[in-house]
Amino acid sequence: xxxxxxxxxxxxxxxxxxxxxxxxxxxxxxxxxxxxxxxxxxxxxxxxxxxxxxxxxxxxxxxxxxxxxxxxxxxxxxxxxxxxxxxxxxxxxxxxxxxxxxxxxxxxxxxxxxxxxxxxxxxxxxxxxxxxxxxxxxxxxxxxxxxxxxxxxxxxxxxxxxxxxxxxxxxxxxxxxxxxxxxxxxxxxxxxxxxxxxxxxxxxx
Amino acid sequence: xxxxxxxxxxxxxxxxxxxxxxxxxxxxxxxxxxxxxxxxxxxxxxxxxxxxxxxxxxxxxxxxxxxxxxxxxxxxxxxxxxxxxxxxxxxxxxxxxxxxxxxxxxxxxxxxxxxxxxxxxxxxxxxxxxxxxxxxxxxxxxxxxxxxxxxxxxxxxxxxxxxxxxxxxxxxxxxxxxxxxxxxxxxxxxxxxxxxxxxxxxxxx
Numbered sequence: 001x002x003x004x005x006x007x008x009x010x011x012x013x014x015x016x017x018x019x020x021x022x023x024x025x026x027x028x029x030x031x032x033x034x035x036x037x038x039x040x041x042x043x044x045x046x047x048x049x050x051x052x053x054x055x056x057x058x059x060x061x062x063x064x065x066x067x068x069x070x071x072x073x074x075x076x077x078x079x080x081x082x083x084x085x086x087x088x089x090x091x092x093x094x095x096x097x098x099x100x101x102x103x104x105x106x107x108x109x110x111x112x113x114x115x116x117x118x119x120x121x122x123x124x125x126x127x128x129x130x131x132x133x134x135x136x137x138x139x140x141x142x143x144x145x146x147x148x149x150x151x152x153x154x155x156x157x158x159x160x161x162x163x164x165x166x167x168x169x170x171x172x173x174x175x176x177x178x179x180x181x182x183x184x185x186x187x188x189x190x191x192x193x194x195x196x197x198x199x200x201x202x203x204x205x
Numbered sequence: 206x207x208x209x210x211x212x213x214x215x216x217x218x219x220x221x222x223x224x225x226x227x228x229x230x231x232x233x234x235x236x237x238x239x240x241x242x243x244x245x246x247x248x249x250x251x252x253x254x255x256x257x258x259x260x261x262x263x264x265x266x267x268x269x270x271x272x273x274x275x276x277x278x279x280x281x282x283x284x285x286x287x288x289x290x291x292x293x294x295x296x297x298x299x300x301x302x303x304x305x306x307x308x309x310x311x312x313x314x315x316x317x318x319x320x321x322x323x324x325x326x327x328x329x330x331x332x333x334x335x336x337x338x339x340x341x342x343x344x345x346x347x348x349x350x351x352x353x354x355x356x357x358x359x360x361x362x363x364x365x366x367x368x369x370x371x372x373x374x375x376x377x378x379x380x381x382x383x384x385x386x387x388x389x390x391x392x393x394x395x396x397x398x399x400x401x402x403x404x405x406x407x408x409x410x
Binding site: 171 | 376390
């Protein structure tokens with residue numbers, strides 16, 4: 001990521017980058033509250049304090065803006081694989097860290113709740129993105145849970161395939177309740193409790 | 206529910222009821238795929254094969270139509286309290302039955318996924334509906350889980366408060382994955398597995 005606070009030899013590019021980044025932040029907010037379909041480019045341009053033409057210069061279509069918002073979010077979410085992710089317990093700890101981070105990012109949570117639900121419709125421009133996102137996440141977590149099962153690290157009776165689907169569902173479902181009642185729902189505590197319960201030895205031990 | 210297939214002495218009323226019911230079915234579909242904000246009354250009228258004025262005769266605003274769609278869904282969902290709901294195991298079995306029913310109703314699942322996510326925004330007309338819906342459901346399930354805990358019917362280490370939040374989150378999150386990959390996700394099997402795991406004696410026993 002470009003550090004916008006330091007001077008740079010790139011001059012005009014850096015300015016363009018800052019403008020682009022600002023548009024992505026604003027679009028994240030608007031897609032997350034209005035949904036992709038109801039949001040308009042005119043509305044996003046106005047919220048960025050630029051003209052519609054200025055916005056179209058950076059993103060020629062609403063679809064291309066959505067694509068950039070999702071790519072931007074993926075690049076900054078902390079969800080990318082890390083070196084120690086082959087350790088399945090470290091992988092589960094990182095899921096907890098992502099949820100802890102999300103609990104400080106209501107805009108991002110809104111964005112993903114609204115878009116993943118809207119994208120159930122096949123004609124939605126993010127349909128394939130979300131199908132692939134969940135396929136990938138399920139495969140990766142199922143692998144981690146199978147490794148835990150094979151090394152007797154799951155609690156008795158826990159099915160590794162079901163657990164992987166369940167963890168993802170729990171993250172998504174907790175977000176719905178948290179957005180509606182942030183004071184009442186501690187996403188991290190509930191997920192940690194469930195993970196510890198599914199493991200032979202608690203995560204924190 | 207009015208049985209529209211049988212003759213009735215109510216004449217004109219029955220016709221109006223059938224028209225109203227048809228509008229609610231169509232609106233469920235359109236709100237569930239487009240979202241409330243992006244859907245238009247003109248689009249809904251066209252899909253019902255009536256004029257916009259004809260639609261406004263039944264539902265003067267898009268908000269009033271949304272309210273009727275949610276009330277209609279609540280009345281036909283099988284989620285209302287039943288006589289044996291004071292038995293917490295019967296209550297959990299009924300949750301499974303609702304999820305089993307939902308797995309045959311992709312339109313309703315879409316509607317609730319999309320609306321509950323959109324409604325996170327305070328200005329959304331269904332915001333209060335969903336805040337209250339989840340508050341109520343959590344309170345009711347927490348009561349059931351507390352009864353199970355008090356009578357030693359939960360597996361060791363299961364927290365009744367967390368379990369109630371978790372069951373609701375699991376139902377919502379499984380829907381997101383199921384809508385995107387219906388062939389890969391068995392919502393009932395995953396939820397049943399989790400419930401059995403949380404209970405001292407499995408539900409089916």
